[in-house]
Amino acid sequence: MKPAVNGDIYLPMPATAVQVAPMTASESFFEFRLDSGSDLGHMPGQFVEVSIAGQGEAPISISSSPTLKGSFQMVVRNVGNVSRAMHALKPGDKAGIRGPFGTHFPVETAMKGRDILFICGGIGLVPVRSAIHYVFEHRRDYGKVNILFGTKTPADRLFTEDMERWKVQPDTTFLETVDRGDPRWKGHTGVITTLLPDVTVDPAKTVAVICGPPIMYKFVIMELRKRELDDDRIYISLERHMKCGVGKCGHCQVNGLYVCQKGPVFRYADVSAVREAI
Amino acid sequence: MSKPRVAIFDFACCEGCQLQIVNLEEEILDLLTVVQPVEWREAMSDHSESYDIAIVEGSITRPEDEARLKQIRERAGILIALGACATLGGVNKLKDNFELEDVKRCVYGEAAAMPHLATARVKAVDEVVKVDFKVHGCPINNKEFAAIVRCLATGKTPVIPSYPVCVECKKRENVCRYEYQEICLGPLTRAGCNAPCPSAGFWCFGCRGAVDEPNVNAARDVMARYGRTVEDLKSRMLLFGSRQEFANV
Amino acid sequence: MSRTIDIQVHHVTRIEGHGTIVLNAKDGAIRKIEWQVPEAPRFFEAMVRGRSWEDIQTIVSRICGICSVTHSLAAIRAIENAMNIRGSEQTETLRMLTHYSEQLESHSLHVGYLVAPDLLGQKSVVPLASSHPDLVKTVIRIHRLGNQWMELLAGRMTHPVTLKPGGFARLPAETELRDLQQRLKDIVPALTTLADAVLSLAGKLPAFDRPTEYVGLVNPGEYTFYHGDIGSTDTRETVSPQKFESVVNEYVTPQSTAKWTRWHRDSYAVGSLARYNLNADHLLPLAKETAGRFGLKKGCCNPYMNSVAQVVETVQIVEHSLQLIDRLLTAGIRPERPKVTPKAGDGAAAVEAPRGILFHRYVFDENGVCERANLCIPTNQNHANIQKDFEALVPRIIDRSQDEIRHLLEMLVRSYDPCVSCSTHCLDVEFV
């Protein structure tokens, strides 16, 4: 999906918000449609650069499956200029979109025919949701599905309606935890690794997909290694400061790798020796 | 959104920063399409009691000024410190290197005891009240000021460089002042001014204040390499009231 | 009919710094009439002690945002006098040229932005932009040129950085000077337009004469802002800037944080009108013609006419600058780098700020560390005179409405173009 050489890689495509809905105190859900009418043409795990004129651009993961036609979905946390301006958008408002950029989860290759273990912390669920939906839409292509999701507090939970549907999928385990509960929270409490003993992982058949805050990876991967899951069966998605999204500006480099090009989705075996990765 | 009501106040300073606003020339008319000034003593004769944005120029040098500043803070939604006197204390802070009595006597002699000549330790605005945004510099760069006003009008947090002046100095193709054995504070000072001083052949004297993590140890080594002393460096660092990380070299 | 007048104008607007007018009268009897300066004192003379000669200009420039070039020049020349340094002819010419940029910037600001609203019955320049757009455009053009000119030669607008003891940190390129020369030529019609506008309003300036001593720089054969000795309209003798203390005779009064001055009388005035009264014979042709159109005569002692003298000076400044640039271009700009070996000494200098004569003195030890300073600022020298003007003016207008009296008093203060923020930084070691 590279733009033509004489096209401008920095020129956003006009797009229109079709749905904007608050999800938590700081995260909102967005559905956009490209004004050209074409599909975005992404794969699960890829991201776009969202452009708000005057505020700038921010890399945002696509949260919907490519099988959703005509529009695409994102979840954005209100942390700065672009995201704040996005939160002020109403259906019908315009934004600019560049992309999709980056690598994706290997839903058509390495993941196919395997058991899938999704491990997501907080907003890390956003790109992974795209893969989860893809897997469920092609359910017969994959084995057992385990989804582990953790947030800081019950108020931070995302996609709660989706979760109800995921729980009832065939041959699927959905487990959830919060770091700190509240009086109404009846579920599991503890960091995300405390969910792992509750799922059985067959290292020979499993591919793991991990996305969450930087601190999460080290501990989750340690646990998976204990379960003898090979590094080349683990996929992670990394976040870095990013300006261009196309391997020029230098901000997103982890050692020699540009996250926007060699990532954001990496096979762990490829970056386990890259010191700045995790 | 209706235009934010803006009031400008001055405390002890040279009013050069307000002058930079005047120096926007016809752009002031554009400025007025974005904000509504309700109080600006230097330029107009109106007064007002409430405002969305208070812009405060100058440093706080008398107890009665502290009270006035607190009152301004109470009436303002957003408070902006304008210029080095407000953000750092500015040259006024040089006074604090001496005993107050000595300072007064030096300037007013026998009359120093007269009550209207009272003075106190110099404070930057954020040493008295909460400051929401700082417009750095002595004087401020009016292009930067205008950009900050436009940011606030669009709900954007202004992006103020966290890197040192050398970045902008290099972009402007200057010969480094150190090549002339001069002490330049560029490597320790927050950029955003576009390095007008080194570009005019003069050292950076630090009027925008220190970067977040100034490497004062490196500065010490550099002084030794250029045959200057830490005292030389310190003396220059203090000119605009930059804070303790500078003073403790 | 019993009538009480009570005027308290706190913080007179449209001036630099804070000044307060107090007038209290009952049935025509004046109980109290005072010009007060409550601006927070800043103690510059105390602050510069212990500072290196290299940093003095940077510090004292901050006395005033509007006269920063003049303060820098006074400091630099005082330092040079203390250390026996002489700037080259090129340096001196460029300094004069830099100095003029500030005069133009300041005069156009004062006449256009601060005084014009008075004459046109407005509270600020903002409504003038729609009621008198052409006038405002003209003022902006002149003001901007002053600033760009300053940026070119001084390194930036306000608080110069190129001016150093011994010479310039950066010299302008000849192409830049040529470009400046062209822009100065182009601005002459705008100056005439401004003069015309002020001329058409000159009738609104109050007729108020009060015999006054005027003090400023004088130099043989020259309408000077930069060179020369201290002259007075009360005497033919002149005083060297090195002895400026014998002219200013500063003293502290309870109504002011700024110190007052007196020479031959109880007060004296400095500024454009003072310079005019001392030097009008040496105006260049176009400036002379401009003065003629206003009927401005040497010996004028109406303080409200200071603004007219400023208009005349804008023309003089541009005319003279064109000559100076010619001189520089003919000689060609020689690369020179300032070189100073600090030594012990005591030096003073006098330079004309836009609002009047300014004095600096510094004493250095053998390492070039400042031991003592004495600065005497123009607005300071005018405070006593403003008070004397008040005392003479109020009885003549006491039967007018309170608003009118207030307006006339405010206008009087503004016509001095006071820079109160700078005047409170003055100091003197001797208390009278």
Place this chain on the structure above:
Amino acid sequence: MNAKKLCLNAMQAWVESLIGKCRVIGVQAKGERFVFAPLTRARDLRLDYDVTLIPPKACFLPPQETLLTFTGPAGYRSVVDDEPFILLGVHPYDVAAIAQMDRLFEQDYADVHYLARRRGAVLIACDIQTASPNVFAGCMGTATADEGFDILLTRVGDHYLVDARTDAGKALTDSLASAPDADAVSLARREQLWLDNRKLLRKHDLKPSLAELPGLLERSYEHPVWKDKARHCFSCGSCVMVCPTCYCFDVQDEVDWDLKCGRRCRTWDGCMLKDFATVAGAHNFRKDKADRYRHRWYRKGKYVYDKIGQIACVGCGRCVTACVAGISNPVDVYNRLLEAP
């Protein structure tokens, strides 16, 4: 066409004719140093310069440029500057750096803003006549250039050899048809100059060979040199601003007073600056000076090499001069790696 031989007067006349034809950006004095700047008369050209303060990358990737304008939430327009120009007087090490940037800006996603300027430019290179105090191009294989330019100028005695190598170059030398061809003696002198330059432009002597550099770095991640040197680093970015092979950038939006229309602008940025890798939540992925310092040297000696097979230091020595702290000498750093930690 053979190389032409021009006396200094003819050379000046030719440059004057170029100025008449096209925008020329040439090396000129700025005080006692040199810069690339628009050339308005041939006599301002200073081909005897040692090094320019800022590399000619600024002609293709300006310190500040507008990428696009917008007139509202969806009205974006590219701004592409393709006005042709002649870049006159580029030293061989800068020729090498430009060639490297060309590849990086073309690779994967082509950057039209860079490429439009680049494609509109005719590069006139010039062999080095004066060595700068810190040049070590001789160690980096960039003291002379065989390709990457349109015309090569070489001063031999009181003549210049003008050697057009491409069609674009030949078009500019058409007017020299009647000038004498370079004779064998001059050509031999040019060969000698090349040999000398390769040998002599080594104010610092790099001990590891270029081929072994990436491997050496590979093994030196924990070497104490990074911390030792970074202790003195101001994170001032001077080294990366002046480097001809550094091209990291930041992008920021600016709005006009109508608060709707505006521009998206690109400015030079650098990996040595404190917040270069900071993300939301104030998490800084490279918060230690030593990490940033190491990253820079890895980028020069390994990361770019991994990408395009070239070392991203051309030995211009600019960073050595620019670093106030005196810690930015690539040769010092890479030589230290040969010492046991």
